[in-house]
Amino acid sequence: MGLSAKERATFLAEPHVAAVAVDAGADRAPLSVPVWYDYEPGGDVEFLTGRDSRKAVLIAKAGRFALLVQRTSPTYRYVSVEGPVVWSGPTTLEQLTRIAARYLPIEAVPGYVEGSDLSALVTFRMRPERWLSADLGAL
Numbered sequence: 001m002g003l004s005a006k007e008r009a010t011f012l013a014e015p016h017v018a019a020v021a022v023d024a025g026a027d028r029a030p031l032s033v034p035v036w037y038d039y040e041p042g043g044d045v046e047f048l049t050g051r052d053s054r055k056a057v058l059i060a061k062a063g064r065f066a067l068l069v070q071r072t073s074p075t076y077r078y079v080s081v082e083g084p085v086v087w088s089g090p091t092t093l094e095q096l097t098r099i100a101a102r103y104l105p106i107e108a109v110p111g112y113v114e115g116s117d118l119s120a121l122v123t124f125r126m127r128p129e130r131w132l133s134a135d136l137g138a139l
Helices: 005-013 054-062 093-103 106-114
Strands: 018-022 031-035 045-050 064-071 077-090 121-126 130-135
Touching: 005 064, 005 077, 005 130, 018 054, 031 054, 045 054, 045 093, 054 064, 054 077, 054 121, 064 121, 093 106
Parallel strands: none
Antiparallel strands: 018 031, 018 064, 045 121, 064 077, 077 121, 077 130
16 A cells, blocks of 8 residues: 555655665666665755765766665555755765764764765755655555
8 A cells, every 4th residue: 555645755754774776777777775865754865975986976877866765574664766866966064964863873973974084975865756655564
């Protein structure tokens, strides 16, 4: 059963590890890799990655990507969004700290941030255009 607009936005706003997917060209399957991300209902999806990574290069070329988040414990639920990149640029200290804080214990965030090379990172923002979702009930 599909989720309501409010349910899917709320689920996407939770700190799930996401799979980002992007077109990898005519002779390849889409690239699909895990990422940490940030989202607030009604806003854009934001994630950061290595500036020279394959996914960054492919997303910059394609100008769009998809993101899938899921929960595998009962009830099984997923939300998939795809849309255009509406902004990309160098990752700021605030962006890195905010996203790291969604996934790491609070005491680990300063060390993670201090050990990161901001100059090697890029942040992408995507405006969700198409949504797919389901809650398959208890497994």
